[in-house]
Amino acid sequence: MSGKILLVEDDASIATVIRSALEDEGFAVDRCDSIAARDRLLASGKYDVMLTDVMLADGDGIATIDSVRAACPSMPLIVLSAQNTLDTAVRASDTGAFEYFPKPFDLEDLVRAVAQAAGSGAQRGEEAKVGDGLPLVGRSQAMQAVYRMITRVLRNDLTVLILGESGTGKELVAEAIHQLGHRKSGPFVAVNAAAIPSDLIESELFGHEKGAFTGAIAQAIGKFEQANGGTLFLDEIGDMPMEAQTRLLRALQSGRIRRVGGRQEIGVDVRIVAATNRDLKPMIASGRFREDLFYRLNVVPVQLPPLRDRAEDIEALAKHFLGHAAREGLPERRIDRAAIALLEQQPWRGNVRELRNAIYRLSLMARDEVIDAQTVTAVLGEDSAYPARPDNDDSLRSALEGWIAGTAPAPGTVYHRALAAFERPLFEHALAQTGGNQLRAAKLLGINRNTLRKKLSDLAIQAESFVRIA
Template identity: 40%
Template sequence: MPHALIVDDDRDSAEMMAVLVAAENFTVATAFSLLEARRQITLQRPDIVLLDLQLPDGSGIELFDDPELLRHSQVVLITGYASLETSIQAFRLGAADYLVKPLNVKHLKNILATVTQPAMLQTEVETLNEELAREGHFGNLWGRSACMQEIYQQIARVAVTSVTVLITGESGTGKEVVARSVHDLSRRRTRPFLAINCGAISPNLMESEIFGHEKGSFTGADRQHQGFFERANGGTLFLDEVTEMPLELQVKLLRVLETGTFMRVGSTQVQDTDVRVIAATNRSPKLAIEAGKLREDLYYRLNVFPIAVPPLRERSDDLPILAEHFLAEINKKEGVVKRFSPETLKRLAEYAWPGNVRELRNFVHRAYVMAPGEIVGDDWLPAGEPSSEAAPPLAAPEPSDAPPSITIPIGTSMAEAEFNLIMATLEHFNHHKERTAAALGVSLKTLYNRLKEYSGER
């Protein structure tokens, strides 16, 4: 049976928590000071410590001086108020989560249900690092380049906490795989991981999809609907292309992040939720704020722990590993083994891959299909271009030699400037939308959404 230690100078609060924790099949000890807490830890090493920072003989922070505590015990801070500063402080100390007084019983139960010794999680990270050295992958992420190894370290560091993560990177770099890796290494791994592309849902339906709705709340709402925050309770919610979320919903998302509560559309009843949010965008967040696409306060609430995923052209050493991995996958699926010629692997680095890992994967699948024998040659490789420059995707029509430029007068609104840039780029690539999206650094879905907006406005 797991053991819990409650450290709180408020005896009534400590005893109430002890009853709640014991009901979840834990043995429980209480301490009302730092001195008593250290004595209890010596008597029996706890699996979880519920720690109030304000104690009569010092700050609960002092317990973090014991490295063995963080190695063997999951530490959850108890605070009297919720704030961004609180969550950052908890993370920096090595805490896994924090609870706000008065306690949310559901949140407490979710934390207790996912208690795992930090040493066990560290053992998993060590196993992944061994696989990286031996096979070239860290879980589902492939590559040994220095920039990717930095990503792996960030994932291992943040996964054991519950802080919010913001992943940035160009379209096709694997942001959702990074998000999933954080979830799979966390204590929430047995709970749902749900992903929603904010650019793929109609703005009119997005609030219902995220927060749910009551029966009869709008035309067509013939039954109650649970949104993503309800379905992901206890787990992780991945919000891809978060800058595509309407501003009025960004306000409501900010409230969920700050309070852990929300309301279904058409309801007046407040719902509690315990969800770890991981957001992602292929835009520059600062430019999105300037363009009025992202609320600045939401950005700072999401950007507690940033992870920047590099484009494929900045990790060209990983190209052979990735290509071989994708080929092995399709070999297994199709049952016919093919392999790359040395010249093909060499030529992979001669192309910039503007569509990043997604484009490389699609190329490998196409080359496999088109290869007549067991050798996948270089016949279907994109035309060789310097990898430091943007290059067009596979099999798209060639544009004119020199890309045109556009002039935007001072005083032009951000929305108008964006429209002019998108339309000029689309014209340059002969209305080839995949190439246009790659050149602009956005997803194809985002481009379609923009063009749909323009058709309705102009």
């Protein structure tokens, strides 16, 4: 390989490693540690690729890229940054950067990107502006991969399929793709396929004409038409009935829809982002999901990591949710490191949604301004934020017998202490599964809605804090 590289990096140790790796591959490398030195080198020589850090001693490496573009409009740019947030990834993308690498990065991946950039001499397309209120939080390596995938789809209309467990933030990713992309001036319309009765889902998606079926007393515009010019987010796509899958596939292939009961085809211009917490491949094998629809949706897959695989993000997420809770009228709280360490040990089966609910409850129940480890233990449970949910009667019996034997409770207290240990996670799990919908939670539990309300009141559980965020 050959080519001349400008490395703008103020960390001498990182610069030495990068320089050595690039020179081993045959590149000539000039290195500087400031914006001023960068501009002098660009004025005096020609470079095939520039690598730049963001935070430099004399300014922001991204904010000053306009002068670089003026001097070297065709030079590929690679951004390196320890400020590894979605905002930084999008800012890098906005410069037309060839690639963005959050620190720490894989050195082989960086060298490969430099080689590709040196061979291409091409930049990405027109700039997109950075939106406000970016919804995703986290600086873990797992989230960096998500951010990089998001930046790759902002300037095109490729269909995106977001995969991940319930509560990982799939709708937030869809919103970020819309808000930061070139369709941000258009509508963002979300539809949850699992929440719509199977006999109404086609009407929900495509609309219907007056008299199309019993109860259709007027014409209705479907989600496709509502999203025209913008983004249509199809959540829980794995729960869509087969007949609706067939019509959806036809709409995706043709860009045209027909209202239920209608004869006229209507052209629609929408960007499709779909999401599911299901593994679609076994569903395809069993005939429950169309294989051709899967390939139509799975153009750009984005895999969201479960919270247990990004525990280093829990502190940032907890502080983020405490701020939200305060803005929504709950007491202002801070959380100390010991409490964070306890939260980081939890399995978080409900992922970010479960953490959010736990933080809201801590904000409500804490006695002091600072949430400490003792508060976490008292409010969320002695050993974990949510005691393990038994899978069957035998495991429940074993758990109770072990708990009773281990704690030697006073006579007459076993029943009430067992209820205290198991009722709260039971009701919280039901609310988490139904997005805070009390009627659906009551049906799931097989109890009367009034009974559920009384239990929630007795246990001080706020159903509204379980509203879905993904």
